[in-house]
Each structure stands twice: as C-alpha cells, then as structure tokens.
Amino acid sequence: MSSLSKLGSHTLIYGGGRFLSKGLGFLLLPVYTRYLTSADYGIVSLLLITSGVAATAAQLGLGSAVFREVIYRKSDPDKAEGTALWSLLLAGSILFGLLMMTAGPLSQAIFDTDEMTRLLRLVFLTGWLDLSSVIFLASLRMRDRPVLYGILTLARFLTEIVLNILYVAVWERGVEGLILAGLWSTGIFGLAYLAWFFRRGLPGFDTGMLKRMLRFGLPLIPANLAAMVLTSSDRYFLQHFSGAQEVGLYSVGYMIGQITGLAVQAVHLAWPAHMFAVAKEPDGKQRLAQTLTWYVAAMGALVLGSSVLAPELLFLLTTPEFYAAWTVVPLIALGNMFYGMRYITNSGLATKNKMGSLPFITAGAAGLNLLLNAWWIPTQGMMGAARATLVSYLALFAVQLTLNLKVWYIAYEYRRLAWLFLSGIAWYFACTLITHENMWLNLALKLLILALWPLHLWLLGFPIESERRALRKKN
Secondary structure (H helix, E strand, C coil), X not given: CCHHHHHHHHHHHHHHHHHHHHHHHHHCHHHHXXXXXXXXXXXXXXXXXXXXXXXXXXXXXXXXXXXXXXXXXXXXXXXXXXXXXHHHHHHHHHHHHHHHHCHHHHHHHHHXXXXXXXXXXXXXXXXXXXXXXXXXXXXXXXXXXXXXXXHHHXXXXXXXXXXXXXXXXXXCCXXXXXXXXXXXXXXXXXXXXXXXXXXXXXXXXXXXXXXXHHXXXXXXXXXXXXXXXXXXXXXXXXXXXXXXXXXXXXXXXXXXXXXXXXXXXXXXXXHHHHHHHHHCCCCHHHHHHHHHHHHHHHHHHHHHHHHHHHHHHHHHHCCHHHHHHHHHHHHHHHHHHHHHHHHHCCHHHHHXXXXXXXXXXXXXXXXXXXXXXXXXXXXXXXXXXXXXXXHHHXXXXXXXXXXXXXXXXXXXXXXXXXXXXXXXXXXXXXXXCCCCCCHXXXXXXXXXXXXXHHHHHHHCCCCCHHHHHHHHHHC
C-alpha cells in the first residue's frame, strides 16, 4: 500500500471514529426529542458541557504530548504511555474529586437549584472513567493499529446506542437515564482500556518524560479551554437569561448546524499532510489558493443544504416543541465554515513554524464571544447566541488569515470566493420563499432548487477552464 493510500485509509478510520462519537446525538435525535422536553434537553447539554470543560483541564494536554514523546523523541512507548496514564489518573482523581465535592454549589450556580447535584456527580464520574481512553486510543494510533481502533470505536458507538434507547425510550428515565447510559458505556470501555494496559504489566513511570510532556501539553490547555468557550459558553448565558428550554432549542439547532462542523473536522484530520506536501511544490501557493476556493464551494453546499432544509429536517427528526430551532441553523453552519477556513489558510504559520500566536488568537476570539453573548443573549435569546458564534468565528478567521498572509503571502482567489458567497446567499433566500403548507412539497421544491446550484456555478465559470481540463484528464 502506498503512503498516500495508507494515509487516506487511516484518515477514514480515525476520522470515522470521530464522526461516530460526534454523530451519536444527531442519530438519536428522534428518540431524545420524543422522550425529553426542550428543557430536559437543555439540562443535558449543560451537564455534558460542564463535564467536557473539566475533562479538558484534567487531561493536561497529555493526549497530544505522548505522540510527540514517542514519535518525535523516539522514547519507549510503554514507559511514555504509563507515565501519561498514571499522571492522568492522579490529576483526574484530584480535579474530578474536588468537583464532585462541590457539585452542590456548582448546581446552584449553573441551574439556580441544587436538584442537579447528583447528575453533576454522575457526569464527573463519567469524565474520570473516560480518562483512560485518551491514552489508550492514542496508543493504538501510535502503534499503527487502525483496524482495532475502528472495531472498538464502532463497538462503543453501538453500545451507547443500545443503552441510550433502553434508558430513554424503553425505561423512560429521562435526563437521568441519558446520563446513566453515558456512565455505563464509558465505565465498560474505560475499565476495559485500563485492563488492557495492566495486562501487559504494571505501566512504568518516568519523571523526566512527564516534565517534557507537561512542557508540551500544559500550554495546550488554555487554547483548548478557549476553544470550548467559543463553542459552548453561550449555553450558560442562555440558561441564565432565558432558561433551560431555550438552551434545549438552541442545542438542537446547533446540532443540525454541526453537519458542516463534522465535515470540517474530517478535512482537518487530512489537511496537514496535504498542505505540507503541496507547500513545497513550485506552484504550491497557487494550488493552496485553489484549494481554499474548492473548500468554500464544498462546504458552501453543506451550509446551503443544511440551512435551507433545516425546517424539514426538524419536522422529520423531532417534535413540534423543537421546530423553532431551525432559525439558528444558517448562522451556526456558516460559522462552522469560517472556522474551517482558518485551517485551510494556516499554511504560513504552519510552514514557517510560527504557531505560538494561535493560543492568543483563540483566546481573543473567546473573549469576543463572551462579550457578544453578554450583550446579545439577554435581548435576543438563542438568535443572539447564534450571531455571537458567527461573528466570533469570522473574527478568528480574519485575524488568523491576516497573520498568515504577513508570514507567507498567498494570492487567494477573492473574486471567485466572492461569487461563491453571493451565489450561495441568493440561492438561500430563493429557497426561503418556498412556504407551502405541505411540508413534502416544500421539501421537493427546495431539493430541486438546490440541485440547480451546481449548474448555476458552472454557468458562472466555476470551475475555470484549466480546472475543467484537469477534471477531464482524471476521468
């Protein structure tokens, strides 16, 4: 197998694993929205986000640091994995232990009641049990075992589906059931991962390795936390100003908008290897510029499709209580596209090894997001949250693009990009004019209009003649 095909297959497996973990909520949306109220769904979202913030801090950046230690420094993988594992379990025990002891005040601060104390403790326990997966899955990737990675990821995905359906739909345990399903699935696989480590013998520990890994990993925590502020802080503002029902509606709309986000993550996995290879070529700048144009065209199609079809998707997947969530989808989907564009245009900072500014840029965007949330959400509710997300992502992309162009100038195809944006906006508003009472007729007409968008781009001269010749040669 060639290195390129090997990269493609591994990207498919590892990226597929991420798709499964992120896509579980979307797949089970028909179940959740039929057995949970919008307020229940909002509570679940806040519980999981709170646990996710704690997990980001508890991981100490060691999931990434162990890669560098083994692959770059050629350290003993068993000792590196053991050092990272022991450190995670110790740090996680301290942090999650403190959080479980203070769950009452946290519940009061987040939900204005102490009734969520037990549920907070359950999600913190789940977060602690999941720490072993960080090193275990990293180990499989470092040891080049994609098949086992894929099998275990699929097995966990199917286990979570079964447990969620049992707890939520069959036993009708509501919010508690959904949290317990997550606890059981995480516990089963988390303990299995620990058993795998200990079956090979007691994992070793090396203080020197830990110091090196912490020097690499700890600076990642602020950047990761800032990224979580960008993606999640609006739920806390919504809970405070509008209540759990608004959080639930927004979270469902956010999930539909994340269709674009899942595609962005898949591209992000494969992009670095491609970008570094192209950047070394004589025509590298031109090819990178064309790549951005094609990226916007592909992601624009996803943004357009998910935005236009959001009302119909919610009609098919949810209940009337959640239909109003469609209003935030276009803003969230477009924001995700801008967030992905920052990866595609990051060639200057990446190739010139000037990545040190990225945590500060991300932190700045997170600060802007907090300010906009505090300004807009009290008066605009979830639409204010969606607008704050879009503006923050756009600002993050604009600042990062400016820095990249200063380091390594690339003449991006701004005219073609502008035509893509204007065409997409026109097509979106054309589809919004379809407001027939029959949902199925609406869906058919929208799909017809969406299918004409590629033809419209072709008539506008996209792709250009040289790209058309290249496509003909490949075919």
